[in-house]
Amino acid sequence: MVAIVSKFTMFGKLTAHPGQREELLSVLLEASRNLEHMEGCHHYIINESVDDPDAIWITELWRDAEAHANSLKDEEVLAVIQRARPLIAAIEPVRLRPVGGKGLDV
Numbered sequence: 001m002v003a004i005v006s007k008f009t010m011f012g013k014l015t016a017h018p019g020q021r022e023e024l025l026s027v028l029l030e031a032s033r034n035l036e037h038m039e040g041c042h043h044y045i046i047n048e049s050v051d052d053p054d055a056i057w058i059t060e061l062w063r064d065a066e067a068h069a070n071s072l073k074d075e076e077v078l079a080v081i082q083r084a085r086p087l088i089a090a091i092e093p094v095r096l097r098p099v100g101g102k103g104l105d106v
Helices: 023-034 065-071 074-087
Strands: 009-015 041-048 054-061 086-098
Touching: 009 023, 009 065, 023 041, 023 054, 023 074, 054 065, 074 086
Parallel strands: none
Antiparallel strands: 009 054, 009 086, 041 054
16 A cells, blocks of 8 residues: 555644643643644544543644644644643654545545
């Protein structure tokens, strides 16, 4: 299968400090609103784990890796990251390249 090389996907598991998941979700939902008009951001989906009371999964789909990297230079994005950091106990990023499937024709 040939990868859709222009797209960039990232999954991220964020583990909140115990009892901090709801506050972290609030900050991440704010981040998603800031990305509403971000150039190159197709999807930024926040999921809470059903099995782990501290885990949050983020699913991102970007036009390309450069668009994702550029988002991390945005002042609003950086401010949200700074607010979220004290709430996060661990981060497990997974960088991927999509190869196909429903929804990739964005």
